[in-house]
Amino acid sequence: MxxxxxxxxxxxxxxxxxxxxxxxxxxxxxxxxxxxxxxxxxxxxxxxxxxxxxxxxxxxxxxxxxxxxxxxxxxxxxxxxxxxxxxxxxxxxxxxxxxxxxxxxxxxxxxxxxxxxxxxxxxxxxxxxxxxxxxxxxxxxxxxxxxxxxxxxxxxxxxxxxxxxxxxxxxxxxxxxxxxxxxxxxxxxxxxxxxxxxxxxxxxxxxxxxxxxxxVKGETVYGIDVQLPGMVYAALMQAPAQGGRLKSHQPEAVLRMPGVRAVVVVDPAKTKGAPVKPKATFGLQGTAAQSGVAVIADHYWQAKMALDALPVEWDAGPGAQWTSTEAINEARRAILAKAAGKSIRKAGDVDAVSGGKVVEGLYATPLCENATLEPLNGTALVTGDAVEAWLPSQDQGQAFWVVVDETGIAPEKVKVHQTYVGGGFGRRTLSDDARMVLAVAKEYPGKPVKVIWSREETMRQGRYRNPVMTRFKAILDEQTGLPKAVSAEANATGMALPMGYADMPYFTSGIIPNVRLATSDLPLNILTGAYRAPCYNSHAFITETFIDECAIAAGIDPLEYRLRLLGKWDKSWSDCLKIAAEKAGWGKPLTKGEGRGIAISNWPKGALRNEGTTMCMVAHVAVSEEGTISVKQVDVAFDCGRVANQDAVRAQIEGGVIFGLNTALNEEVTVKDGAIVEGNFDEYPILRLADAPRLINVHFDALSNNDRFEMIGEAPMGPIGPAVGNAIFQATGKRLRTTPFRKHDLSRTAADIASETGVVVTSLSR
Amino acid sequence: MATVRFRVNGKARSVDADPSTPLLWVLRDHLQLTGTKYGCGIAQCGACTVHLNGGAVPSCQVRLEDLSGADVVTIEGLSKQGDHFLQKLWVELNVPQCGYCQAGMLMAAADLLKKNARPSDADIDGALSNICRCGTYPRVRMAIHRAVAEQS
Known part of the structure; x- marks a missing residue:
């Protein structure tokens, strides 16, 4: 090196x-x-x-x-x-x-x-x-x-x-x-x-x-807390259907309201372009300004009141073709029906396999919003040939070049200051938010302008979680019950990453002789971006739900089935499975209406040995007569090699379990005429303290001590959703192939619950 | 515009602003007390929780015009030196992640323990409905349990 x-x-x-x-x-x-x-x-x-x-x-x-x-x-x-x-x-x-x-x-x-x-x-x-x-x-x-x-x-x-x-x-x-x-x-x-x-x-x-x-004293300076002499505030509204345009507005209707200084228009055509080749971390694609309008006032409340009162008309643009979430799902299903996806992993010949039990399913995840608790914001002062900005960015190297590109100011005259960040989860990586801050501030030069998105604006102007819809099919071997052929096509939109799908060792280790995994793209006007563990957060749910269905179809315990499927792969994966299961009391009897589920995945390098963080979870779930899901206990075993700060790792896993649980149970933004419907936490529920599992047991026993200190924040987003979904199946016999789970009716009668026997058919062989 | 006099963290303050201005923005933009956070504006998330006349409230729902003579305590005034027993436990147990919700979480927890020295888990569930997107709930609960044990 x-x-x-x-x-x-x-x-x-x-x-x-x-x-x-x-x-x-x-x-x-x-x-x-x-x-x-x-x-x-x-x-x-x-x-x-x-x-x-x-x-x-x-x-x-x-x-x-x-x-x-x-x-x-x-x-x-x-x-x-x-x-x-x-x-x-x-x-x-x-x-x-x-x-x-x-x-x-x-x-x-x-x-x-x-x-x-x-x-x-x-x-x-x-x-x-x-x-x-x-x-x-x-x-x-x-x-x-x-x-x-x-x-x-x-x-x-x-x-x-x-x-x-x-x-x-x-x-x-x-x-x-x-x-x-x-x-x-x-x-x-x-x-x-x-x-x-x-x-x-x-x-x-x-x-x-x-x-x-x-x-704990309230002194941490997040982006929204920046204070500068002479600072003014802006409230921002962008075209409700992304890609739409401001058609008309009447600034004179609000300019006389208290404290209002100006109404400025954000026109994407006014982006100046960088004077030198930008070296933005992720490139500038996906950071384009959105047509919008902002009110600038002495105080934020004045700006917000005036913006709410501002008469505005929008041209919805091409995004309006997505009249509903169902229209998007229909388009996804239509693409999958063509079976014309691009093959990204192939072994043997799936078409030549016949005989044996067929397991087939269609699985899907929705658009979700990062919902960082600190709403999007930023502060900038544009003067003549210089700019200074204070930004809650997840990547200064991206934010800096976006600022240069939006203002056209030479990079040596650009200062970007990193504030603390009130939650990122990927939302603040691309710096499209930084661009909007500068697009507003450059229209009001000479004063520092703090631009704040309301919660509703933050939620409706997301760069949403990439929704994935996958058709999976397996043909099981008559003797072993393991798949002898697996074929699938995963439909996503925009940046499609393979983690949790094509890199799963089930498909890469050679244990399944015939594999064909494909992807296809749905062009969507609604903008997607990074949401904690991009794509993996969908793929792992889908793959691990499908594998569970194969286990059940084969009549083999889901833990045992995974151990057999990983028979040609790293011991660390099997260790994670065994330790999580053992700690969770896998196989021990449960009350009626309760179940345990298991799932495993790796971020971000599942196909490589001794790389990434492998994580297995066992969830213990109860489903009430009314269909309410409560997650009582989660046991986590993982291998990231070594850990440098044990409590920091534990905290990230605890938080990742709860974030991923919310993704699986609660989260979906829906679409109407190209715009996002949900605007605030009353419509986009987030788990509260009362809903969080009382027991999240993080076990360090599966660490391999391989010389690596792998990242930990993303990995939990893989196994938690399918572990809970698989537990719900054990508890109720109902297989959930789409999230959020709260939109499924899991209610049943007391008599139904009394007759539930659990569906694990064999006992553990180890 | 209207001038309203009230107390914040023990100090007399006077604010001249639109009477409809929520206490949240009075604190943040007029008094430069930015520890109280904007999260939702509709009393859903609890990030803006302060103590008003001795009780926890979402400051986004209190209008300036209703504050005359009120006594407000924010996270900056929870203790003199940041040494409230909950603040110390929050540090010791590494409770916050991004920390954005934690001022509200601390104000809600302090209010609970002031009114109920030995809260059950159900009491904790009922009193702390604050949203934490990072998922610090297990540590929040643990810190409150520790506080109860240490205070008794």
Whole structure:
């Protein structure tokens, strides 16, 4: 790996002491809790040991983190990685967001050698290694500075937390006392990293997120909380049918309302285009401005009142052809009926297989909205030839280039500040929201404009979960009951990823001799995007429901069936299945009306050995006479290799179970004449505390200890839905092939429930 | 426009704005107290929960004109140093994820425990209907159980 040699700059000395370096009254976090932001300076500041690490005279270590913090702890994880090698006292560590402006001006202070973007998780192997190296480099330079001060050989110096100790004499110096000298030292060679067995912090300690003390006081600055002198507020409305156009509006009807300053129009044709080739992380496709109108006022409530009162007419545009959700489903079924999909995985010859029991089903997932609790928003100040923006982005490297593209302003004149993010789940990756903020703000130059989407606007202007409809067919072997042929076509719209479908080891390991998996595309005017674990969140539900149906048809216990199907695959998958089942009491008798279901999947690399995070869940579900589903217990076993912060992993899995459970039980946005019907949480239910499973047991026993620290936030989105659906089948005998489950009638009489026997036909053979 | 006088976190405040302005936006835009969050505007999510005259309410449903003489406590005023026992437990148990809902969650939990020192799980279910999209519910419940155990 030569990312380190490519990236010498990051390790080089830059002991520069600047004051503040802040523009426009947005003061740095230091010394001003509450009213300031979590973003770092746009130019070197403080006593730096690299653009990443600042050590103040009082020993406070500031780690500048390029990864945004959306609740997964990625910011804290990067600081932990640095701390492991730097050897500082964790209680003296703080973190702030690295400046993408500085990165651009300095030619890649934070990006080179990394994945070329600012997003992602804290334990990506390349990033983790670089953060460790940055910490090690800083530590060795601190030691060298102490050695020079004392005029002793450097190898006589050892580090204690935030201390340098001269072993022979016991003399001590604090990190902060020699940081400035250390910053001027250049090492002849980069120090070797500790082996993982020498780690004392990573994988050992489980600190909570660094920003929690501020958060519980209400001081965390999310995008919507940015405060700037002279700031004005905008309320935004976009064409209700995406792709539609503003036909007419009457600004004079609202311009005299209290506080109203202007009514501005967002015209997609006014996007200026980037003056240089943009390097947006995900490209600019899918980020186009939407036709819209905004009211700008002194306060948000005034802007919102005026927008509500503004007479507006829209041309619905081509999206209106989707008159209803049923029209979309009909179009999906029509495409699948043609059986003309593009083959993406093929083995043997499915057409030559005959005889044996046929299992066939049509499965579907709907459009869903990310429903981040912080509504979409952003703040920007456009002046002449410069722009400064404060954005709750999931990826600064995307947001920055979208801002450049929308305004046409040269990138060196563009500053984008990363705020905290009140939930991402993929919604804030493409930065289409950032573009709308700039499209509004550039129409009102000279003042910072905070643009806020109402909850209804946020929900109706989503970049929705890719809906998937799949026809699956298996022919089961007469002797083994396992499929001897599987064919399927999955219909999706836009970006179609194979995770949970074509990468499932059932289909890749060779255990099923004849396989043909295809995909097809439904062109849809309603815009789709990333929703926690894109596509996988549909595919895993569909595949694992189908596999369960095969097990039942074969008369084999669903756990045993999966173990046999994975007979040619990694032990780690079987371990996850066995441990989750054992911990859940699989096979133990349940009350009538209750059932257990199991499912397994891997994000994002199911087809590769020792890659991705494999996760199995067993759900214990009760279905009442009225048909109400309650999930009493979920047992999770998983393999992400190793874990760097056990409690952070546990928290992500707990949250992922609840998010994915909501997806399966509750979520669907419906369509009428090209527009989204649901607008708020009264129409788009989210599980409350009372509805969440009382027991979410996260078991670490299936970890393989393979040398990887894989991402954890997405994986739970795969197994939870099918585990619950399969449990509902065990409880009621009703097979749910579509989500959300709340739209199925599961009611039955007390007599029906009393006669339910459960449908597991064989006992476990192990 | 109308000037309304009331107390926020123990301080006398006076706000001149449209009488229909919800307390939520009075706090956020007029008094720069942004700890109270906008989530839905229709009393569904609880992110804007504050204490009004000693009880938890969604501040999006309280109009400025109804605030005359009222006593309002926000997350910024729940404790002097961020050391309310629930705030400390929230940190210790790593409860928040993105944290956006947690001010409202804390205000609802503090109100519950003030009125009911030993809430049952059903009491907790009834009092905390706040939406958390990250799914921190198990830890919220655990923190309240811990608070009850430590306070008794």
């Amino acid at each position: 030569n990312d380190l040699s490519m990236d010498r700059r990051s390790f080089l000395v830059s002991a520069t002491v600047f004051a503040g370096g802040m523009a426009l009254g947005a003061a740095r976090a230091a010394g001003q809790p509450g009213r300031s932001g979590p973003w770092g300076a746009d130019a070197p500041a403080g006593i730096e040991l690299s653009p990443w690490i600042e050590i103040a005279p009082d020993d406070v270590v500031t780690v500048r983190v390029p990864t945004p913090e959306i609740g997964n702890g990625a910011m804290t994880q990067v600081a932990m990685n640095v701390t492991e090698e730097l050897g500082c006292d964790w209680s003296k560590v703080r973190a702030e967001f690295a400046s993408i402006h500085r990165d651009f001006v300095e030619g890649g202070s934070y990006t080179s050698g990394f994945l070329p973007f600012f997003s992602g998780h804290g334990t990506d192997p390349v990033r983790m290694k670089q953060a460790l190296q940055l910490g090690a480099s800083a530590r060795e330079r601190l030691k060298a500075a102490a050695a020079a001060r004392w005029k002793v050989p450097v190898d006589e110096i050892e580090t204690r937390p935030s201390l340098l100790v001269h072993q022979p004499t016991g003399r001590k110096l604090r990190f902060g006392e020699v940081a400035a000298e250390a910053g001027r030292i250049k090492l002849a060679a980069e120090p070797a990293l500790k082996s993982q067995s020498e780690w004392t912090f990573l994988g050992k300690a489980s600190p909570g997120k660094l920003n929690l003390p501020e958060m």
